[in-house]
């Protein structure tokens with residue numbers, strides 16, 4: 001069976017729901033959101049703590065409340081939301097294979113928006129050796145267990161990573177009656193904002209150890225300890241615990257993007273997009289954490305709003321823009337998103353380029369050069385730090401010569 | 413207390429195959445397994461290759477039983493739905509010495525009765541496996557080598573045994589043996605079991621059990637093999653099994669597609685003393701990562717979805733140790749090290765041959781048909797892809813595990829099957845649930861809930 005829709009949005013998280021809400025009123029025909037979970041809302045659904053909605057809704061609310069709001073807005077705007085509907089592959093450039101309890105079918109769309117989000121790398125992907133006991137989770141699974149399924153976790157946890165999401169894990173563990181005895185970070189300093197770290201330490205007594213890594217997990221049925229290594233001295237010791245949470249270290253859910261043969265970016269591992277969020281395949285667009293693993297939910301949502309213009313342009317028959325100047329992030333910058341500046345293209349969402357830095361800079365200076373010429377330079381009042389997105393004004397690269405070579409972004 | 417004609421100890425592939433075969437005769441049979449589930453020992457953690465036996469030591473029992481098992485299991489797989497992919501293998505020579513060894517290997521294969529091997533040049537090697545790292549000098553093809561699902565194999569055999577009336581006693585670790593005039597009393601962690609005949613197929617524990625029967629003839633050395641499993645997105649890189657040329661240092665590391673659509677690199681080979689050391693090691697993982705980078709550089713750009721280790725039961729000899737002691741009414745199946753998945757059904761046949769001199773093993777009429785196993789293979793239609801299955805039962809359209817695309821219907825079926833899983837690990841082996849790239853990030857909590865029967 002084949003169903004025809006005007007726009008298919010894959011993923012009903014903040015990015016997909018907001019894109020659908022922005023598109024539905026202006027599109028004649030169906031805007032269909034396909035979500036594989038039982039409910040729409042994406043990750044915020046099981047992230048039951050405040051911290052959502054600031055930039056897009058100008059409010060501060062809990063994850064589940066935010067998820068409900070975005071779902072309501074998309075529905076009111078006239079989008080069709082289908083849950084327990086998983087896109088499992090492609091039968092054509094814009095034709096999706098969909099499985100749901102209602103059947104197996106094809107959905108053919110004039111435009112597709114990929115908003116499949118990102119997940120944390122689990123323990124095997126981090127090559128942590130040792131036994132395979134119960135009690136090792138990502139933050140995502142932990143929050144699922146505790147908030148949606150009201151499960152017990154252990155009593156003493158070690159958290160691998162000290163990103164923003166790692167503190168989210170601390171909160172969840174605390175609620176579940178599990179003490180975080182240690183957080184490890186391979187960086188010189190824990191990644192997350194001092195604003196989290198200091199109260200975190202005071203409120204929960206969490207010890208954060210920089211320049212350490214977990215090298216092994218021990219325990220047969222259940223975790224009994226982890227072995228940690230000091231990266232500078234090589235010294236190791238065992239920390240008794242019954243729970244290990246691997247946090248952060250994101251990877252986009254790029255399976256469909258890869259299966260579609262979209263150009264991917266080596267840094268983000270998501271699709272390469274221009275500032276309008278068009279991918280390398282005409283009529284296929286992308287938004288949210290699939291493009292920048294990982295930023296906050298409101299930024300993903302604003303992507304969803306931003307992508308609508310390009311989708312409408314495509315539906316109106318505007319040809320896919322060609323050419324464009326690639327943006328290249330140089331170490332210690334790991335990636336930049338979007339990656340392409342096209343002549344006549346719009347500025348990116350919020351007028352910001354998103355970058356990831358592997359090093360700390362308190363007053364970072366970013367320089368953009370093209371063919372050896374400095375295009376722009378800025379000293380930013382906010383720090384660049386591993387573990388969270390670093391935002392840079394688009395104005396730095398706006399003057400790029402459309403006929404020139406790649407624009408290189410460096411951090412000093 | 414029930415007394416059985418035969419007690420088979422060990423619910424791995426070998427013990428399950430034996431119990432299934434004996435269960436077809438007019439005998440009462442018990443299958444005793446120490447752990448909570450069948451297939452929870454060596455049989456769950458191997459490289460899952462259905463071997464032709466081309467490189468076995470000619471003239472050994474192992475060589476004969478691997479070659480025979482290859483056909484038996486191949487046929488049984490077709491009858492039960494155990495997924496098999498006939499990928500073929502390519503032995504790759506990376507040095508002149510290895511290149512020089514290829515003709516000898518081809519001849520050895522022929523002495524094992526396998527004549528389909530061909531020597532190919534470097535260009536052909538590259539054509540067959542374009543993603544191979546630089547430096548391959550030539551290769552030997554083994555068209556028959558295949559990948560199979562070890563979990564389904566073990567489960568099919570055990571299920572078949574149960575359907576034939578074999579009493580499956582899980583959680584029964586044999587701790588003592590009392591031999592009487594007509595029967596042997598086995599003390600287990602869950603009570604006593606008496607049987608006229610006892611078959612020891614206890615894998616890593618076979619030597620200890622053998623000692624309880626008063627023997628002192630071999631020691632099992634656990635030889636650890638660690639493995640890296642790469643994401644399914646890597647699968648196009650490995651169109652066939654890429655084998656190393658064996659050297660004095662052992663079989664070496666292979667790159668293999670898995671039946672679940674992943675790519676596997678391993679195993680290592682390391683003799684240990686701890687028979688419970690199924691953890692991975694830092695050195696092992698680092699070594700495999702280096703190997704992956706050399707054998708297939710593009711792999712290192714892919715995600716690792718799993719790492720694991722299995723223990724081969726090495727008995728310090730070049731052959732299986734299968735021996736019947738008529739006086740004791742006791743049969744040992746020991747030293748089934750690195751080929752037992754393939755050989756299991758042939759081992760059972762061999763064992764039946766030995767026992768047949770003492771017991772009537774004529775197969776009963778009207779045996780139940782072999783069980784139809786759920787397909788876990790990526791190359792064949794899975795329920796989530798099957799419009800007709802979903803139309804008939806919407807639960808096959810309800811995807812629970814997104815990475816492996818396991819549906820609620822499959823979880824339900826596994827939980828209601830004749831040999832239901834004892835824990836989440838068992839559910840993983842029956843359905844692939846939570847085995848994917850996210851390792852439970854999305855579905856872990858829900859699967860636990862389903863397993864524990866809430867929200868039913």
Ligand SMILES: Cc1cc2nc3c(=O)[nH]c(=O)nc-3n(C[C@H](O)[C@H](O)[C@H](O)COP(=O)(O)OP(=O)(O)OC[C@H]3O[C@@H](n4cnc5c(N)ncnc54)[C@H](O)[C@@H]3O)c2cc1C
Pocket residue numbers: 010011012013014015016034035036037041042043044047049050051052053085086087088115116117118139140143165168169253256287288289290294295296297298300301
């Ligand atoms: C533990 C944790 C705590 C966090 N805390 C905060 C916080 O306090 N504040 C904040 O702003 N952000 C927070 N974040 C980040 C925030 O959740 C993300 O930025 C946001 O969810 C990204 O939105 P998205 O729409 O891009 O992706 P997602 O929310 O991941 O949504 C993607 C959706 O796509 C669906 N999908 C994927 N593939 C398919 C397919 N093939 N077929 C159908 N559907 C599919 C998924 O099921 C999912 O619902 C947190 C994240 C985590 C993991």
Ligand SMILES: Cc1cc2nc3c(=O)[nH]c(=O)nc-3n(C[C@H](O)[C@H](O)[C@H](O)COP(=O)(O)OP(=O)(O)OC[C@H]3O[C@@H](n4cnc5c(N)ncnc54)[C@H](O)[C@@H]3O)c2cc1C
Pocket residue numbers: 421422423424425426427428444445446447450451452453454455456457458459460461462463584585586587613614615616617618621636637638679721722723724748749750751752753754755
């Ligand atoms: C890394 C690796 C790669 C391999 N690759 C392949 C391959 O590609 N192809 C192939 O054909 N073979 C392969 N093998 C070999 C194959 O896995 C084994 O030969 C096979 O699984 C052995 O099965 P088994 O039934 O003898 O042992 P097991 O599966 O170990 O079963 C023995 C059972 O006995 C139980 N037990 C032990 N002691 C007692 C007791 N006292 N009381 C009750 N129960 C007891 C154990 O719990 C266990 O479940 C590989 C092995 C390894 C480790």
